[in-house]
Amino acid sequence: MLSFLPHIALPPTPALFAQLLIGLINGAFYAMLSLGLAVIFGMLNIINFTHGAQYMLGAFCAWLALNYLGIGYWPALILAPIVVAAAGMVLERLFLRHVYKLDHLYGLLLTFGLALIIEGLFRQYYGSSGQPYSIPDGLTGARNLGFMFLPNYRAWVIVASLAVCFGTWFLIERTRLGAYLRAATENPTLVQAFGINVPRMVTLTYGFGAGLAALAGVLAAPIYQVSPLMGSDIIVVVFAVVVIGGMGSIVGAVLSGFVLGLVEGLTKVFYPEASNTVIFVVMAVVLLVKPAGFFGRTA
Amino acid sequence: MQAKILLAAAALVALGAASAGAQSGPVKIGVLNDMSGLYSDVGGKGSVVAAQMAVDDAGPVLGQKAVVISGDHQNKPDVGSSIARQWYDQDGVDMITDVPTSSVALAVTEVAREKKKLALFTGPASSDLTGPKCNAYAAAWVYDTYSLAHVTGGAVVKSGGDTWFFITADYAFGHALERDTGDVVKAAGGKILGDVMVPLSTADFSSYLLQAQASKAKIIGLANAGGDTINSIKQGAEFGIVEGGQKFAGLLMFISDVHSLGLKVAQGLQLTSPFYWDMNDQTRAFSKRFAEKTGRPPTFDQAGVYSAVAHYLKAVKASGTKDPDKVMAEMRALPINDFMTKNGKLRIDGRVVRDMYLFEVKKPSESKAPWDYYKLIQTVPGDEAYRPLDKGDCPLVKNG
Numbered sequence: 001m002l003s004f005l006p007h008i009a010l011p012p013t014p015a016l017f018a019q020l021l022i023g024l025i026n027g028a029f030y031a032m033l034s035l036g037l038a039v040i041f042g043m044l045n046i047i048n049f050t051h052g053a054q055y056m057l058g059a060f061c062a063w064l065a066l067n068y069l070g071i072g073y074w075p076a077l078i079l080a081p082i083v084v085a086a087a088g089m090v091l092e093r094l095f096l097r098h099v100y101k102l103d104h105l106y107g108l109l110l111t112f113g114l115a116l117i118i119e120g121l122f123r124q125y126y127g128s129s130g131q132p133y134s135i136p137d138g139l140t141g142a143r144n145l146g147f148m149f150l151p152n153y154r155a156w157v158i159v160a161s162l163a164v165c166f167g168t169w170f171l172i173e174r175t176r177l178g179a180y181l182r183a184a185t186e187n188p189t190l191v192q193a194f195g196i197n198v199p200r201m202v203t204l205t206y207g208f209g210a211g212l213a214a215l216a217g218v219l220a221a222p223i224y225q226v227s228p229l230m231g232s233d234i235i236v237v238v239f240a241v242v243v244i245g246g247m248g249s250i251v252g253a254v255l256s257g258f259v260l261g262l263v264e265g266l267t268k269v270f271y272p273e274a275s276n277t278v279i280f281v282v283m284a285v286v287l288l289v290k291p292a293g294f295f296g297r298t299a
Numbered sequence: 300m301q302a303k304i305l306l307a308a309a310a311l312v313a314l315g316a317a318s319a320g321a322q323s324g325p326v327k328i329g330v331l332n333d334m335s336g337l338y339s340d341v342g343g344k345g346s347v348v349a350a351q352m353a354v355d356d357a358g359p360v361l362g363q364k365a366v367v368i369s370g371d372h373q374n375k376p377d378v379g380s381s382i383a384r385q386w387y388d389q390d391g392v393d394m395i396t397d398v399p400t401s402s403v404a405l406a407v408t409e410v411a412r413e414k415k416k417l418a419l420f421t422g423p424a425s426s427d428l429t430g431p432k433c434n435a436y437a438a439a440w441v442y443d444t445y446s447l448a449h450v451t452g453g454a455v456v457k458s459g460g461d462t463w464f465f466i467t468a469d470y471a472f473g474h475a476l477e478r479d480t481g482d483v484v485k486a487a488g489g490k491i492l493g494d495v496m497v498p499l500s501t502a503d504f505s506s507y508l509l510q511a512q513a514s515k516a517k518i519i520g521l522a523n524a525g526g527d528t529i530n531s532i533k534q535g536a537e538f539g540i541v542e543g544g545q546k547f548a549g550l551l552m553f554i555s556d557v558h559s560l561g562l563k564v565a566q567g568l569q570l571t572s573p574f575y576w577d578m579n580d581q582t583r584a585f586s587k588r589f590a591e592k593t594g595r596p597p598t599f600d601q602a603g604v605y606s607a608v609a610h611y612l613k614a615v616k617a618s619g620t621k622d623p624d625k626v627m628a629e630m631r632a633l634p635i636n637d638f639m640t641k642n643g644k645l646r647i648d649g650r651v652v653r654d655m656y657l658f659e660v661k662k663p664s665e666s667k668a669p670w671d672y673y674k675l676i677q678t679v680p681g682d683e684a685y686r687p688l689d690k691g692d693c694p695l696v697k698n699g
Contacts, residue, residue: 015513022505120335129340129526129559135537142539148509151537223537224502225529225559229337233502268506273469275506276498 014147019269020262025154027261028161029216033238034245034253035165036212039172042248043185043205046096047104049111050088052235053118054210056228057084058217060122063131063226073136073222080218081211088210092203115231122228130225157219164215165254172250181205237276240283245293252295325363326615328354328608329392331382331407332422334371337500337526338399340555342422344369345601346397348592353608360612361621368392372403374499379403383410383418393621394419396440396607399600401425401472408437417623419611421603424524424551425475426686429650433693436623438630438649441573441603444472446684447550448479450571450655453487454677455518455548461489463548464516466507466531468523469496476522476550492516497523504531508538517545524551529559536564553598557672562663565672569659574599574639575673578656581638596670599639606637643681648693652681 033055040048061080065071071079091114099106135153142151172178181201184191188198217230224230241260245252260279267278274281286293330350332342347369354365368390372379379398386392387410395411398404399422411418412434419438420428426445428437463484467473473496481491492514495507508531511519519540521531528549535547549556552570576586576596585605586596597605614629615621635643635651643653658673666672688696 015509018509019506022503022509025505026503123335123339127340127555128335128337128343129529129555132533132559132561132564134563142537149512149539149543151539153537154505223534225526225533227526229526230502233500265506269510272507273496273498276501 016269018148019265021148021150022154023262023265023268024258025158025261026264027258028158029220029234029257030238030241030261031165031254031257032161032216032219033213033234034241034257035168035250036209036216037238037242038245038248038250038253039168039212040206040209041242042250043181044096044202045100045104045185046107046111046206048206048209049108049235050091050115050118051111051209051213051238052231052233053115054084054088054213054231055217055220055234056119056122056231057087058214059133059221059224059226059230060126060217060228061214062218062221063133066133067131073218077215077218081214084214084217085207085211089203089207091210092206096206097199097202115235119228119232126228128227128229130227130230133221133226135222153222157223160219161216164212168212169250169254237279240279243293244279244283244286246296247293249293249295252293256294324391326360326365326394326612326621327390327392328365328367328611329383329386329390329395330367330369330397330604331372331379331386331395331403332369332397332399333374334369336374338374338422338524340559341525341553341598342397342399342600342604345589345593345595345597346421346604349589349597349601349605350396350608352588352592353605353612357609357612357616360615361619365612372398372400374400374403376402376406380406380410383407384414387411387414387416393417393623394608394611396420396611397422397600397604399423400470401428401475402470404428405432405471408432408434411436415623417611417627419607421607422600423472425471426479426691427471427475429646429648430686430691430693433648433691433695435649435695436627438607438645438651440607440651441599441653442571442655443650443685444476444479444551445686446655447476447571448483450657450677450679450684451548451550451569452480452483452520454569454657455546456484456487456489460518460546460548461487462492462516463489463518463520464492464511464514465494465520465522466504466511467494467496468527469498472524473497473522477520480520480522480550497527499527501527502530504534505538507531508535508540512538512540512543512545518548519545520548520550522550525553525556528552529556532560532568533564553600554596554670554672555598557660558595558670562661562666562672565660566662567660569657569676570673571655571657572599572673573653573655574602575656575658575675576602577671577673578675585638602639606635606640609637610635646688647695648688648691650685650688650691652685654681655679655684 058080061083062076065076139153142149184198192198241256245256268275330347333339350367370382394417396419398420401423404423421440424444426443428439465477467477557565589597614626618625618629631645643651645651657677659676
């Protein structure tokens with residue numbers, strides 16, 4: 001019946017476990033990136049298309065720090081997000097604040113244009129094939145799990161990503177600062193009346209979102225090439241992930257990130273030709289059945 | 300009514316004048332390639348620089364200096380063929396060159412056939428361009444999947460790599476490269492244990508690498524290119540492919556890929572190339588000039604663009620016309636000689652037959668200077684590296 005799918009053959013169970021784990025690792029990147037997008041959309045109502053560029057900038061910061069300043073992976077893991085967050089805040093102050101009151105489309109076009117400019121500049125200087133960045137010494141090698149050979153670095157990516165996702169969720173949903181933030185999105189005037197500087201909070205939130213993208217970029221640097229194109233390749237997928245999870249929902253973004261990583265991983269085993277399409281198929285179906293996404297609050 | 304006819308006649312005359320104008324203008328060369336995507340380091344702006352160098356070196360052709368224009372096909376066949384159409388029809392382009400990405404080249408070659416204008420390909424690899432899809436106006440200047448398969452594939456099988464698993468880019472080029480290499484492996488008594496078709500421009504290869512690992516094949520053949528090859532090899536190191544006793548065969552590797560991987564990861568890989576910057580005084584001299592303009596030595600695609608443009612302009616000068624049929628005949632008659640070509644010849648099926656070289660990537664300790672990456676293992680004469688003329692199913696050969 002499925003004879004039109006030429007490559008279908010059920011792999012043995014251990015191999016399937018391995019593929020699921022790989023899917024989860026890729027899902028970790030989706031989760032981290034869609035998390036930042038969800039935070040920015042939830043708080044600022046901006047569809048941040050520069051997110052991919054900020055992810056790329058994070059990786060490039062790490063690479064530049066290593067090659068020009070001799071700063072290694074671990075400090076870069078802290079430094080790069082700070083640098084990119086600072087740049088993000090400048091961007092927010094200079095450009096984004098002017099479009100909050102307008103239709104979503106303006107924010108989208110503005111951030112998309114900025115992303116094209118940033119990526120174009122980096123491509124001009126560094127070319128498209130990417131720069132090598134090695135795995136830090138403590139995380140090289142791999143261990144044999146019996147069913148697969150798991151590189152230590154990939155294990156670290158999952159752990160780091162889970163920690164970041166949980167931390168962000170906790171910050172926004174369970175702390176006083178998070179409560180202010182959520183209140184400010186509901187009714188900025190009222191929150192301002194309580195003496196809270198809402199514009200500054202919005203700036204910081206954008207910086208935080210950009211910093212999350214940069215962190216994912218540093219984590220990705222040793223796995224993929226540090227390339228100007230790395231962001232634009234992944235951002236479209238991440239948007240689909242956010243749409244599936246429900247725009248603005250943090251839990252939705254994280255969960256759908258991991259789940260779609262798994263779905264993509266399975267597709268790579270059973271029908272690899274469709275692996276870069278499957279997420280969009282899921283998106284289309286979700287939009288038809290549940291237009292607000294799985295965890296979206298309003299349609 | 301009469302006024303209408305007069306108007307139509309006037310329009311016709313104007314059209315005729317315009318096209319006559321296009322005929323007598325300078326020779327126009329269009330460099331069509333990937334300017335911004337995963338293949339832009341292979342060709343990209345560097346190919347435009349190379350074409351311009353060839354134009355500058357040639358001096359005036361038919362009384363005027365030739366003109367180079369460029370376009371970005373974004374690796375999309377529809378974009379590529381519509382630019383080609385526009386160039387041939389409206390912009391007076393006489394010859395299109397480069398065109399990496401076989402799927403785009405297969406579309407552009409059809410436009411060249413239809414418009415009876417020239418296309419000299421240096422970027423695309425599919426051997427079908429000079430096989431079933433050959434035509435009298437197109438040429439494949441520097442390499443193809445058949446020669447890559449025979450030189451690299453042959454060498455690997457000879458040194459004991461007799462079981463293969465392919466990681467293949469899922470489009471015309473990858474399919475052709477896997478097919479041609481598979482033929483070589485099977486002819487030498489080897490076995491293909493499996494393959495996986497991967498969409499173009501994939502970031503994460505780990506799933507495919509695990510499938511390759513599980514296949515227990517001695518050789519993992521990479522029928523892909525550019526960023527895809529880089530990511531496959533880099534992530535393969537992470538998953539312990541080489542430590543596990545398997546080996547990669549990078550079937551199409553450019554020097555920009557090796558540069559990007561770094562010698563630590565790339566060392567020991569064998570690869571086939573029609574050109575390397577550090578082969579002799581001529582290649583070094585050209586590469587030095589090129590690097591002064593671009594900051595890096597040329598890839599074989601970029602070097603090939605120079606070779607194709609230079610030979611084309613020589614043929615235009617010799618025949619004294621831009622007429623595609625006459626120029627093509629002249630190009631076939633003249634032997635091709637330049638810094639990268641020794642007595643190359645353009646066959647009736649469009650194949651340029653030239654020597655190919657099997658290189659091995661140096662160890663970090665052997666590399667003495669920036670971009671000092673390859674050592675020569677073997678020179679394969681063109682007649683052995685390329686498909687025999689009668690084996691390619693090119694209709695021009697059957698008719699001739």
